[in-house]
Amino acid sequence: MKKPQIFGLFAEPGRWQRIAFALLPFVLMVLVYLYFSDVRLAENPNDKLLPSFTQMAEAMERLAFKPSKRTGDYLFWNDTLASLQRIAIGLSLATLAALIFGINMGAFNGLFALGNPFLTFIAMIPPLALLPVLLIAFGIGEVGKVALIFIGTFPIMTRDMALSIRAFPREQIVKAKTLGASDLAVVYKILLPQMMPRLITALRLSIGSAWLFLIAAEAIAAQEGLGYRIFLVRRYLSMDVIIPYVMWITLLGFLMDYGLRLLLRWRYRWYLKG
Amino acid sequence: MSILLSIVDVYKQYGDKVVLDNIDLRVRQGEFCTVVGPSGCGKSTLLRLILGQETPTQGSIEINRKPAQLPDTNRGIVYQRYSLFPNRTVLENVVLGKTLTEGRWWDPFYRNKFHLEEALYYLNRVRLADAANKYPHELSGGMQQRVAIAQALIMKPPILLMDEPFGALDPDTRADLQLYLLELWEKEGLTIFFVTHDMHEACFLGTRLLVLSQYYSDDRGAGDSANRGGKIVADHVLSRKATSAEVMQDSRFQQLIQQIRQEGFDPEHLQHAKDFNLDHPDSFQTLLASEHKDAS
Numbered sequence: 001m002k003k004p005q006i007f008g009l010f011a012e013p014g015r016w017q018r019i020a021f022a023l024l025p026f027v028l029m030v031l032v033y034l035y036f037s038d039v040r041l042a043e044n045p046n047d048k049l050l051p052s053f054t055q056m057a058e059a060m061e062r063l064a065f066k067p068s069k070r071t072g073d074y075l076f077w078n079d080t081l082a083s084l085q086r087i088a089i090g091l092s093l094a095t096l097a098a099l100i101f102g103i104n105m106g107a108f109n110g111l112f113a114l115g116n117p118f119l120t121f122i123a124m125i126p127p128l129a130l131l132p133v134l135l136i137a138f139g140i141g142e143v144g145k146v147a148l149i150f151i152g153t154f155p156i157m158t159r160d161m162a163l164s165i166r167a168f169p170r171e172q173i174v175k176a177k178t179l180g181a182s183d184l185a186v187v188y189k190i191l192l193p194q195m196m197p198r199l200i201t202a203l204r205l206s207i208g209s210a211w212l213f214l215i216a217a218e219a220i221a222a223q224e225g226l227g228y229r230i231f232l233v234r235r236y237l238s239m240d241v242i243i244p245y246v247m248w249i250t251l252l253g254f255l256m257d258y259g260l261r262l263l264l265r266w267r268y269r270w271y272l273k274g
Numbered sequence: 275m276s277i278l279l280s281i282v283d284v285y286k287q288y289g290d291k292v293v294l295d296n297i298d299l300r301v302r303q304g305e306f307c308t309v310v311g312p313s314g315c316g317k318s319t320l321l322r323l324i325l326g327q328e329t330p331t332q333g334s335i336e337i338n339r340k341p342a343q344l345p346d347t348n349r350g351i352v353y354q355r356y357s358l359f360p361n362r363t364v365l366e367n368v369v370l371g372k373t374l375t376e377g378r379w380w381d382p383f384y385r386n387k388f389h390l391e392e393a394l395y396y397l398n399r400v401r402l403a404d405a406a407n408k409y410p411h412e413l414s415g416g417m418q419q420r421v422a423i424a425q426a427l428i429m430k431p432p433i434l435l436m437d438e439p440f441g442a443l444d445p446d447t448r449a450d451l452q453l454y455l456l457e458l459w460e461k462e463g464l465t466i467f468f469v470t471h472d473m474h475e476a477c478f479l480g481t482r483l484l485v486l487s488q489y490y491s492d493d494r495g496a497g498d499s500a501n502r503g504g505k506i507v508a509d510h511v512l513s514r515k516a517t518s519a520e521v522m523q524d525s526r527f528q529q530l531i532q533q534i535r536q537e538g539f540d541p542e543h544l545q546h547a548k549d550f551n552l553d554h555p556d557s558f559q560t561l562l563a564s565e566h567k568d569a570s
Binding site: 169170171172174175176177178179180181182184185187188189190193194268269270271273 | 325327344345346347349350351353355356357359360361370371373374375377379380382409410411412425426429431
């Protein structure tokens, strides 16, 4: 008997088939875009809605490789750097806070009783509704944007940490105690190392919403940043800038996710195998 | 040998449900005490009480003449699963007790050469020195349990508790590990409290066999209204002569199994609490007037 390769419940597509299948939707998307873009541009060469790839490349060349006339900066790289910096600071702080608060809340029932109801409440606040508050409180500098990313991602990650510690096999904690661990040693030498891969997973899931909050904050008040640029050029209907920027943001998000996945595979084999 | 574990008049209740009902037990140092019973008899609860993971509703539990505290180094434990820490290598798992006791909680890099040597010694004792740098998920179930035993032994616990440690293993590995555990028990002079639901295992391993069961009667009336929990319904002395699996074919061994099956596992066979077969010299029983009218 030969297993089917593509169709049916028992199909086992080969390596190249899987790669081809993965690429297929992307290729289709590009083709569909090119077709409609061509149709519109043939009708009106000044159409801005669906720019051709050449137009996008020209726009990006201007932004990425030629200094801006007004400030002398390379805008694209400036924007990228500013946005990445905000995301990195916001997510790092949120991850660190989730680790410390989540682990202690999950491990110590007293702290859980203290923190969990409040955190559940905080997690329900739509972070974007807080954006005006943050802008008023912290001004239009970096702090407000970082704070939004933090507030948007920290409660969910913390809750995930706390709840997964509470679902942790009790046996391991008792075992560690019989091996002479103090309460703090159980938390920081037994639970914390085992929670790291879980934290990385929670962080991966938070990357998407971190970008959402960043773009929103930059759209409203900023002088630079990927989100700022998109909303700035929107006034001139510059789809030739917006589309590459969106692709770039997507790529950055994907690379961050991929990097964390590699980290998991490299450092935490026991987690993936266990 | 002195009395190591002493349990007097212990009750354990969850809500209205009585799980352990007036348990009396003394275990002497060096004993290999096996506990067997049908599911729901409270044997795991008894183990958790001794371990300090739970507190008795009534009664006292003493280890080395001191009231049992929350889990600490006075007891070692080997579980069926979850004994090993998956993020640590075999060697790190075995040395962990030393690291946790001597190292500070905030210092993840604490290492001590002598401790590592000691851990290797114990790994040699369980014949796993070759696997020192592997992770638990790379080992078979039997090897994992051997590591778990080494991990507990390095702390030299006064009493080693084992909760169905071989329950998830295939029969061959299981038989191997039983013989192997007996060897360790003999050489290291361990005191072991071994909980299992397998009568053959219990009879084969122990020097003393306790049958814990909820199937018995007393003077508190019949039916559900009595709300009885598990009791030690039999306490046998086992002769530990041969350390080979051949005893299992022995007719006396088969007889004993039959007897235990009747004493503990047969819901129809209800022995009265005053007639329990408690022939071990350390065995004692304090019945309340309600349980046995002639007692007081």
